[in-house]
Amino acid sequence: MNQIIQSTIVFVKETLAEAEGGHDWFHTERVWKTARHIREKEGSGNELIIELAALLHDISDAKFNGGDDEKGSLVARDFLVTLGLEKEMVDHIEAIIKHVSYKGGFSQDHISTIEFQIVQDADRLDAIGAIGIARAFNYGGFKNRPLHNPAMPLQEYQDSKAYHKSDAPTINHFYEKLLKLKDLMNTETGKKMAQERHNYMLQFLDRFYSEWDPPSADKS
Ligand code: ADP
Ligand code: NI
Numbered sequence: 001m002n003q004i005i006q007s008t009i010v011f012v013k014e015t016l017a018e019a020e021g022g023h024d025w026f027h028t029e030r031v032w033k034t035a036r037h038i039r040e041k042e043g044s045g046n047e048l049i050i051e052l053a054a055l056l057h058d059i060s061d062a063k064f065n066g067g068d069d070e071k072g073s074l075v076a077r078d079f080l081v082t083l084g085l086e087k088e089m090v091d092h093i094e095a096i097i098k099h100v101s102y103k104g105g106f107s108q109d110h111i112s113t114i115e116f117q118i119v120q121d122a123d124r125l126d127a128i129g130a131i132g133i134a135r136a137f138n139y140g141g142f143k144n145r146p147l148h149n150p151a152m153p154l155q156e157y158q159d160s161k162a163y164h165k166s167d168a169p170t171i172n173h174f175y176e177k178l179l180k181l182k183d184l185m186n187t188e189t190g191k192k193m194a195q196e197r198h199n200y201m202l203q204f205l206d207r208f209y210s211e212w213d214p215p216s217a218d219k220s
Contacts, residue, residue, distance in 0.1 A: 004048070004083055008055045011079055015059055020142050022135035023058050027126060031057060034193075035122035041189040045114040049089060052080065053096040053119045062101070063164060073098040096120075102127075102177060103160040105184075114187075121190030124181045129197030132178055133204055140170030147171065148212060174205060 016025045035054040039045045056076040062069045073094045080090045096116045100123055101107065127135065137147065146152075148171040155172070157163040163176070178201060182194040 002048075004085075005051055005055070007083065008052060008079070012055050012059060015075075019058075020064065020139065022138045022142075023061055023064065027135070028055060028058055030126050030131065031119070031122045034125055035119050038118045038121055038187055038189045038193075042114070042118065042187050045118050049092055049096075049115045050118050053093045053100075053115060054122060056080075056093065057097050057100050057119060057123060059097070067164075069101075069103075070098075103163070105177070105180065106157075106160040106163065117186035118190075121186050121194075124185065125190065125193055125197065128178055128181050128194060129200050132197065133201060136170050136173050136178065140173070143167070145170055148208070150212075171205075171208070174201065 012028055013025050016023075016028065019025070032051060032054040035050050036047075039047065039050050056072075056079065058072070059079075060068070060072040060075045062071070065071050076097050077090060077094045080093060092113065092115065095111050096113075096119050099107070099111050099116065100120050102124070126132065140147070145167055146169040149169045152169055152172065154175050155166065155168055157166065157176075166172075166176075168176070179198065182191070182198040185191040185194045
Protein backbone atom coordinates (compact mmCIF):
# COMPACT_ATOMS: atom_id res chain seq x y z
CA MET A 1 0.00 0.00 0.00
CA ASN A 2 1.01 3.58 -0.73
CA GLN A 3 3.16 5.01 2.10
CA ILE A 4 1.04 8.18 2.28
CA ILE A 5 -2.14 6.17 2.79
CA GLN A 6 -0.45 4.02 5.38
CA SER A 7 0.71 7.01 7.48
CA THR A 8 -2.75 8.53 7.19
CA ILE A 9 -4.37 5.35 8.49
CA VAL A 10 -2.04 5.35 11.52
CA PHE A 11 -2.88 9.01 12.21
CA VAL A 12 -6.64 8.48 11.89
CA LYS A 13 -6.68 5.36 14.07
CA GLU A 14 -4.78 7.18 16.82
CA THR A 15 -6.92 10.29 16.63
CA LEU A 16 -10.23 8.38 16.67
CA ALA A 17 -9.21 5.92 19.40
CA GLU A 18 -11.89 7.19 21.83
CA ALA A 19 -14.58 8.03 19.26
CA GLU A 20 -18.27 7.08 19.57
CA GLY A 21 -19.00 3.72 17.91
CA GLY A 22 -20.73 5.19 14.87
CA HIS A 23 -18.00 7.72 14.11
CA ASP A 24 -14.91 5.66 14.87
CA TRP A 25 -12.09 4.19 12.76
CA PHE A 26 -14.40 1.48 11.43
CA HIS A 27 -16.84 4.11 10.09
CA THR A 28 -13.89 5.81 8.41
CA GLU A 29 -12.64 2.48 7.03
CA ARG A 30 -16.06 1.67 5.52
CA VAL A 31 -16.32 5.13 3.96
CA TRP A 32 -12.79 4.78 2.55
CA LYS A 33 -13.56 1.35 1.04
CA THR A 34 -16.92 2.45 -0.33
CA ALA A 35 -15.35 5.56 -1.86
CA ARG A 36 -12.74 3.39 -3.59
CA HIS A 37 -15.50 1.12 -4.87
CA ILE A 38 -17.57 4.02 -6.23
CA ARG A 39 -14.50 5.52 -7.93
CA GLU A 40 -13.76 2.22 -9.62
CA LYS A 41 -17.35 1.85 -10.84
CA GLU A 42 -17.63 5.46 -11.98
CA GLY A 43 -14.24 5.29 -13.68
CA SER A 44 -13.21 8.79 -12.67
CA GLY A 45 -11.80 10.87 -9.83
CA ASN A 46 -8.28 11.29 -8.49
CA GLU A 47 -7.54 8.24 -6.39
CA LEU A 48 -5.23 9.87 -3.84
CA ILE A 49 -7.53 12.84 -3.23
CA ILE A 50 -10.55 10.56 -2.75
CA GLU A 51 -8.73 8.19 -0.41
CA LEU A 52 -7.19 10.91 1.75
CA ALA A 53 -10.43 12.88 1.97
CA ALA A 54 -12.36 9.73 2.92
CA LEU A 55 -9.78 8.77 5.54
CA LEU A 56 -9.72 12.25 7.10
CA HIS A 57 -13.37 13.26 6.69
CA ASP A 58 -14.38 12.74 10.36
CA ILE A 59 -11.04 13.53 11.97
CA SER A 60 -12.71 16.13 14.19
CA ASP A 61 -16.50 16.05 14.05
CA ALA A 62 -18.27 19.15 15.36
CA LYS A 63 -20.76 16.87 17.18
CA PHE A 64 -17.95 15.68 19.41
CA ASN A 65 -15.53 18.61 19.62
CA GLY A 66 -17.78 21.18 21.27
CA GLY A 67 -19.37 22.39 18.06
CA ASP A 68 -16.36 23.63 16.07
CA ASP A 69 -17.28 23.17 12.39
CA GLU A 70 -13.92 24.33 11.12
CA LYS A 71 -11.68 22.12 13.22
CA GLY A 72 -11.90 18.94 11.13
CA SER A 73 -10.64 20.51 7.93
CA LEU A 74 -7.90 22.38 9.82
CA VAL A 75 -6.64 19.25 11.60
CA ALA A 76 -6.66 17.49 8.23
CA ARG A 77 -4.75 20.35 6.59
CA ASP A 78 -2.07 20.39 9.31
CA PHE A 79 -1.62 16.67 8.85
CA LEU A 80 -1.58 16.79 5.03
CA VAL A 81 1.10 19.46 5.07
CA THR A 82 3.39 17.07 6.98
CA LEU A 83 3.00 14.59 4.10
CA GLY A 84 4.57 17.04 1.69
CA LEU A 85 1.63 17.06 -0.75
CA GLU A 86 1.30 19.89 -3.25
CA LYS A 87 -0.77 22.86 -2.11
CA GLU A 88 -3.50 22.42 -4.70
CA MET A 89 -4.16 18.88 -3.52
CA VAL A 90 -4.18 19.90 0.15
CA ASP A 91 -6.67 22.70 -0.62
CA HIS A 92 -8.97 20.32 -2.48
CA ILE A 93 -8.97 17.69 0.28
CA GLU A 94 -9.54 20.38 2.91
CA ALA A 95 -12.53 21.69 0.92
CA ILE A 96 -14.05 18.21 0.61
CA ILE A 97 -13.81 17.64 4.36
CA LYS A 98 -15.28 21.05 5.09
CA HIS A 99 -18.34 20.47 2.90
CA VAL A 100 -19.04 16.77 3.30
CA SER A 101 -21.14 16.97 6.47
CA TYR A 102 -24.94 16.79 6.28
CA LYS A 103 -25.63 19.38 9.02
CA GLY A 104 -29.33 18.66 9.00
CA GLY A 105 -29.54 19.40 5.27
CA PHE A 106 -29.04 23.11 6.01
CA SER A 107 -25.60 23.47 4.58
CA GLN A 108 -25.70 25.45 1.33
CA ASP A 109 -22.00 24.84 0.97
CA HIS A 110 -21.21 22.81 -2.03
CA ILE A 111 -18.34 21.90 -4.24
CA SER A 112 -18.93 20.05 -7.43
CA THR A 113 -15.78 18.01 -8.06
CA ILE A 114 -16.20 14.30 -8.70
CA GLU A 115 -13.85 13.60 -5.78
CA PHE A 116 -16.19 15.50 -3.44
CA GLN A 117 -19.26 13.76 -4.85
CA ILE A 118 -17.76 10.32 -4.34
CA VAL A 119 -16.63 10.92 -0.75
CA GLN A 120 -19.99 12.45 0.16
CA ASP A 121 -21.86 9.50 -1.35
CA ALA A 122 -19.66 7.04 0.54
CA ASP A 123 -20.25 8.86 3.85
CA ARG A 124 -24.00 9.02 3.23
CA LEU A 125 -24.19 5.33 2.34
CA ASP A 126 -22.79 4.53 5.78
CA ALA A 127 -25.73 6.44 7.32
CA ILE A 128 -28.33 4.14 5.72
CA GLY A 129 -29.05 0.41 5.44
CA ALA A 130 -28.27 -2.03 8.26
CA ILE A 131 -25.14 -0.14 9.30
CA GLY A 132 -27.03 3.14 9.19
CA ILE A 133 -29.69 1.72 11.51
CA ALA A 134 -27.04 0.44 13.92
CA ARG A 135 -25.22 3.78 13.90
CA ALA A 136 -28.38 5.77 14.50
CA PHE A 137 -29.35 3.74 17.56
CA ASN A 138 -25.80 3.81 18.86
CA TYR A 139 -25.70 7.58 18.55
CA GLY A 140 -29.15 7.83 20.13
CA GLY A 141 -27.90 5.72 23.06
CA PHE A 142 -24.79 7.84 23.34
CA LYS A 143 -27.12 10.87 23.66
CA ASN A 144 -29.53 8.97 25.92
CA ARG A 145 -32.45 9.42 23.53
CA PRO A 146 -35.54 7.18 23.54
CA LEU A 147 -35.75 4.57 20.77
CA HIS A 148 -39.21 5.71 19.80
CA ASN A 149 -42.08 7.70 21.22
CA PRO A 150 -45.30 7.60 19.21
CA ALA A 151 -46.45 10.81 20.90
CA MET A 152 -43.41 12.75 19.73
CA PRO A 153 -44.15 14.48 16.43
CA LEU A 154 -41.53 15.02 13.75
CA GLN A 155 -39.82 18.32 14.12
CA GLU A 156 -38.96 20.99 11.62
CA TYR A 157 -35.61 22.45 12.61
CA GLN A 158 -34.88 26.09 11.90
CA ASP A 159 -31.14 25.65 11.45
CA SER A 160 -28.34 23.13 11.79
CA LYS A 161 -27.70 24.08 15.45
CA ALA A 162 -31.29 23.19 16.38
CA TYR A 163 -31.00 19.96 14.35
CA HIS A 164 -27.87 18.89 16.22
CA LYS A 165 -29.32 19.83 19.62
CA SER A 166 -32.47 17.80 19.08
CA ASP A 167 -33.39 15.30 21.78
CA ALA A 168 -36.00 13.60 19.62
CA PRO A 169 -36.28 9.78 19.62
CA THR A 170 -33.99 7.93 17.25
CA ILE A 171 -36.89 6.70 15.08
CA ASN A 172 -37.58 10.36 14.24
CA HIS A 173 -34.08 10.63 12.82
CA PHE A 174 -35.08 8.22 10.07
CA TYR A 175 -37.60 10.78 8.79
CA GLU A 176 -35.45 13.81 9.57
CA LYS A 177 -32.46 12.52 7.66
CA LEU A 178 -31.91 8.85 6.83
CA LEU A 179 -34.86 8.35 4.47
CA LYS A 180 -33.98 11.54 2.61
CA LEU A 181 -30.49 10.50 1.67
CA LYS A 182 -31.30 8.27 -1.32
CA ASP A 183 -32.54 11.31 -3.25
CA LEU A 184 -29.44 13.29 -2.38
CA MET A 185 -26.85 10.95 -3.86
CA ASN A 186 -24.46 12.37 -6.45
CA THR A 187 -23.20 9.43 -8.50
CA GLU A 188 -25.06 6.70 -10.38
CA THR A 189 -23.23 4.02 -8.38
CA GLY A 190 -24.14 5.79 -5.15
CA LYS A 191 -27.79 6.07 -6.18
CA LYS A 192 -28.07 2.34 -6.87
CA MET A 193 -26.44 1.37 -3.60
CA ALA A 194 -28.58 3.87 -1.69
CA GLN A 195 -31.83 2.54 -3.14
CA GLU A 196 -31.13 -0.97 -1.84
CA ARG A 197 -30.19 0.26 1.59
CA HIS A 198 -33.23 2.54 1.63
CA ASN A 199 -35.55 -0.39 0.90
CA TYR A 200 -34.00 -2.30 3.76
CA MET A 201 -34.68 0.59 6.17
CA LEU A 202 -38.34 0.67 5.08
CA GLN A 203 -38.62 -3.04 5.85
CA PHE A 204 -36.97 -2.45 9.22
CA LEU A 205 -39.43 0.34 10.08
CA ASP A 206 -42.44 -1.80 9.14
CA ARG A 207 -41.21 -4.55 11.36
CA PHE A 208 -40.32 -2.13 14.17
CA TYR A 209 -43.86 -0.71 14.27
CA SER A 210 -45.46 -4.14 14.13
CA GLU A 211 -43.40 -5.28 17.11
CA TRP A 212 -44.01 -1.98 18.93
CA ASP A 213 -47.74 -2.75 18.94
CA PRO A 214 -47.77 -6.49 19.62
CA PRO A 215 -51.08 -8.40 19.45
CA SER A 216 -52.71 -8.05 22.86
CA ALA A 217 -53.09 -11.11 25.09
CA ASP A 218 -56.89 -11.00 25.33
CA LYS A 219 -57.30 -11.15 21.57
CA SER A 220 -55.19 -14.25 21.11
P1 ADP B 1 -23.02 14.79 9.57
O1 ADP B 1 -22.03 14.20 10.54
O2 ADP B 1 -22.81 14.37 8.15
O3 ADP B 1 -23.28 16.29 9.73
P2 ADP B 1 -25.27 14.04 11.14
O4 ADP B 1 -24.89 15.06 12.15
O5 ADP B 1 -26.67 14.10 10.65
O6 ADP B 1 -24.38 14.11 9.87
O7 ADP B 1 -24.98 12.63 11.77
C1 ADP B 1 -24.14 11.59 11.34
C2 ADP B 1 -24.67 10.28 11.88
O8 ADP B 1 -24.83 10.35 13.31
C3 ADP B 1 -26.08 9.95 11.38
O9 ADP B 1 -26.05 9.35 10.13
C4 ADP B 1 -26.59 9.05 12.47
O10 ADP B 1 -26.05 7.75 12.37
C5 ADP B 1 -26.04 9.72 13.70
N1 ADP B 1 -26.99 10.73 14.17
C6 ADP B 1 -26.90 12.06 14.07
N2 ADP B 1 -27.97 12.68 14.62
C7 ADP B 1 -28.74 11.69 15.09
C8 ADP B 1 -30.00 11.63 15.79
N3 ADP B 1 -30.67 12.74 16.10
N4 ADP B 1 -30.48 10.42 16.10
C9 ADP B 1 -29.82 9.30 15.79
N5 ADP B 1 -28.65 9.27 15.14
C10 ADP B 1 -28.12 10.45 14.80
NI1 NI C 1 -18.66 10.29 8.33
